Amino acid sequence: xxxxxxFSARPLAPIRAGNLVMRFGExxxxxxxxxxxxxxxxxxxxxxxxDKAVEQALAMIEQGADILDIGGESTRPGSEAVxxxxxxxxxxxxxxxxxxxxxxxxxxxxTKSTVAxxxxxxxxxxxxxxxxxxxxxxxxxxxxxxxxxxxxxxxxGAPKTMQSGPIIYRDLMGEIRAFLEEALERARRxxxxxxxxxxxxxxxxxKTAEHNLMILKRLGELRSLDRPILVGASRxxxxxxxLDVEEGRRLLGTAAAVAAAVLAGAHILRVHDVGPxxxxxxxxxxxxxxxxxxxxx
Numbered sequence: 001x002x003x004x005x006x007f008s009a010r011p012l013a014p015i016r017a018g019n020l021v022m023r024f025g026e027x028x029x030x031x032x033x034x035x036x037x038x039x040x041x042x043x044x045x046x047x048x049x050x051d052k053a054v055e056q057a058l059a060m061i062e063q064g065a066d067i068l069d070i071g072g073e074s075t076r077p078g079s080e081a082v083x084x085x086x087x088x089x090x091x092x093x094x095x096x097x098x099x100x101x102x103x104x105x106x107x108x109x110x111t112k113s114t115v116a117x118x119x120x121x122x123x124x125x126x127x128x129x130x131x132x133x134x135x136x137x138x139x140x141x142x143x144x145x146x147x148x149x150x151x152x153x154x155x156x157g158a159p160k161t162m163q164s165g166p167i168i169y170r171d172l173m174g175e176i177r178a179f180l181e182e183a184l185e186r187a188r189r190x191x192x193x194x195x196x197x198x199x200x201x202x203x204x205x206x207k208t209a210e211h212n213l214m215i216l217k218r219l220g221e222l223r224s225l226d227r228p229i230l231v232g233a234s235r236x237x238x239x240x241x242x243l244d245v246e247e248g249r250r251l252l253g254t255a256a257a258v259a260a261a262v263l264a265g266a267h268i269l270r271v272h273d274v275g276p277x278x279x280x281x282x283x284x285x286x287x288x289x290x291x292x293x294x295x296x297x
Contacts, residue, residue, distance in 0.1 A: 012228055012267075013195050017149050018105030018125030020066060024228050024267045027293065028281040031107065031270040032057075032065035033234065036090045037074045037082075050093055057098045063275035067126065067268070068102065070095060070119075071109030075130055075205070077163035084114045091115070092122045099123025107151070113138040120146050130155055130205065132183035133190065140190025151198045151230055152183040156206020167208050173221050176201050180225060198268065200230040209238035216257060219264035232270035233257035234277070251276065259284040 012024040022029055036053050057068055072090035073082040087110060095106055099122065107126035108119035113136045116127050125148055132152035133140045143150045154176045156162050169175050180199045187197055201222060203212045212233070222229055233239070239253035240246060251273055258269050258277050262284035271277040286292060 010226055012226065015149050015196060015198070015228065017067065017107070019103055020105050022066075022228070022267070028262050028266065028285050029066040029268045030064060030274055030278045030281060031067040031069050031230070031268055032060035032063075032274045033232075033270060033272050034060070034068055034070045034094075035074070036070060036072050036094055050097075053094045054097050057094065058101065060274045061102055061104055064278040065104060065274045067105050067107055068098065069107040069109050069128055069270060070098075070124075071128075072115070073110065075159040077159065077204075080160060084112045087112065087115045088118045092118050095119055095122040095124055111135040111139070113142045117142055117146075120148060124148070127151070128200075129153070130159075130200075130202070132179070133186050134183075140187060140192060143187075144191035147196075149196045149198060150187060150192055151200055152180065152187060153200035153205065153230075154179045154183075154202035159205075162206035167206060167211070169211065172207075172211055172214055173218050176215070177222060177225065180222070180227075184225065184227065194227075197227055198230050199225060199227045200232065200270075203231065203233045204236045204238065209241045212236070212238040213242075216260045216264060219261060219266060223265050228267040229265060230268040230270060231258075231261040231266040233261060234269075234271040234273070255280045263288055 014021050014023045034053060034057055060068060070091050072087040091108065099106060105125040106123060107128045108116055108124040109128045110116050111129055111131040116139060127143050127148055128151040129139060130153045184197055188194055199222060201215050203215055219229065234254050235247055235250045239250045239257060243253050255276065258271065258280045261269060262281050269277060269281055
C-alpha cells in the first residue's frame with residue numbers, strides 16, 4: 001500500500017538523525033517542541049529556566065517523542081531577532097545535559113550557523129531552519145560539513161514582518177511548492193545531500209487562517225517534491241479562530257489538525273503535547289492504512 005497522499009513519485013529513503021532511522025510510511029514521527037525562550041507564542045517563559053527545560057525534555061521523551069526540537073529564539077509573529085550569543089547561552093547547556101540522558105535525537109531550531117554549530121557540538125543531530133537557508137549564507141555549508149538532516153520551511157518574509165499587511169497568494173500551494181523547490185536547490189548547491197532534506201510548508205508563517213486550513217487539506221500536493229513533510233500546527237492561532245478559544249484550550253483542535261495532516265501525507269508532526277498527539281497520529285495512520293501497527297497495538 002502506498003503512503004498517505006497520492007502525489008509522491010517514488011518511495012522515500014530513510015533518514016538517520018543520531019540513533020533514529022526514520023523509515024517513512026511505517027509510521028508518523030513525533031517531534032516534541034521545547035522553547036527555551038521568554039516569549040514564544042505558546043510556552044514562552046515556562047521552560048526558560050535550565051532545570052525546567054531539561055525536565056520537560058525528559059518528560060517528552062517519556063511520553064514518546066521521537067525527536068526533540070530545541071530553540072532559543074521565538075519565531076512568533078512580530079518577534080525580534082535574538083543575538084547568537086544569547087541564543088547559544090539559552091540552548092547549549094540544555095542540549096548538553098539532555099544529550100547525556102536522551103536516546104532520541106535533538107534538533108536545533110535556529111536560523112544562525114554559529115548557533116547550529118554550537119548545538120551540534122553539544123549533541124544536536126538535526127537542524128530546523130525556518131529561513132530555509134536564506135538568513136545566514138554560512139548555514140548550508142555548516143550543515144553539509146556536519147552531515148546532519150536539515151528541515152527547510154516556507155515563510156513569507158521574516159518573523160517580525162510575516163503577518164504584516166495584506167497576506168495574498170495568487171496560488172498558495174504552487175507558491176509554497178516553488179519556494180521549497182528553490183530551498184532544496186539552495187541546499188544541494190551548498191553540498192547537502194538531497195536524501196537528508198525535509199520540507200515544512202510553514203503553517204502560521206505568513207499565512208491567514210484560511211491559508212493554513214488549505215495547506216492541511218492540500219498537503220499531499222507537496223509529495224511531488226519527493227521529500228518527507230514536517231507539519232507544525234500545534235496550538236496555532238488558526239485553531240483558536242476556528243474554535244474561538246485561547247491558546248491554552250487548543251488541545252482538541254490540535255488533535256484534529258494532526259489527524260488531518262497524517263491523512264494528507266505528513267511524515268513528521270511537530271507538537272507541544274507529545275503523548276496525546278502520538279496517539280492521534282497513530283490512529284490516523286492506522287485508518288489510512290486500514291490495518292493495525294506491526295505490534296498489533
